[in-house]
Amino acid sequence: MCMKYAIVESGGKQYKAVEGDTIEVDLLKVEPGQSVKLDRVLLLVDGEQVSVGAPVVKGAAVNATVVEHFKGPKLINFHYRPKKRIRVKTGHRQTYTRLLVNSIEAE
Numbered sequence: 001m002c003m004k005y006a007i008v009e010s011g012g013k014q015y016k017a018v019e020g021d022t023i024e025v026d027l028l029k030v031e032p033g034q035s036v037k038l039d040r041v042l043l044l045v046d047g048e049q050v051s052v053g054a055p056v057v058k059g060a061a062v063n064a065t066v067v068e069h070f071k072g073p074k075l076i077n078f079h080y081r082p083k084k085r086i087r088v089k090t091g092h093r094q095t096y097t098r099l100l101v102n103s104i105e106a107e
Contacts, residue, residue: 004046005019005104006043007041007043008042009040010040011026022100023101024098025097028097031066033065039062040056044104046106057106059105059106060107062105064099064101065102067098067100069095071094072095
């Protein structure tokens with residue numbers, strides 16, 4: 001089974017982009033419904049052909065459409081020091097962007 005996918009970098013993190021699938025990246029300042037071009041492709045696999053970038057694959061890009069912006073799960077950070085009356089509770093919810101991968105272009 002031949003599969004076409006790419007490893008892309010967005011926001012300092014790496015994601016596996018497969019045509020027709022969705023990926024969840026850190027928040028991008030793009031409205032839902034608009035298209036995004038991710039040109040930092042680190043690895044491109046097309047069946048048996050593998051292209052490894054140094055550091056990026058030249059001429060390769062991933063075209064995606066913004067589906068939605070959403071918040072991730074709440075993370076609780078609790079600091080406790082016994083016998084010192086120190087209790088600090090903070091929470092955090094990261095915002096993400098869901099992208100639908102339309103196509104993977106190669107040179």
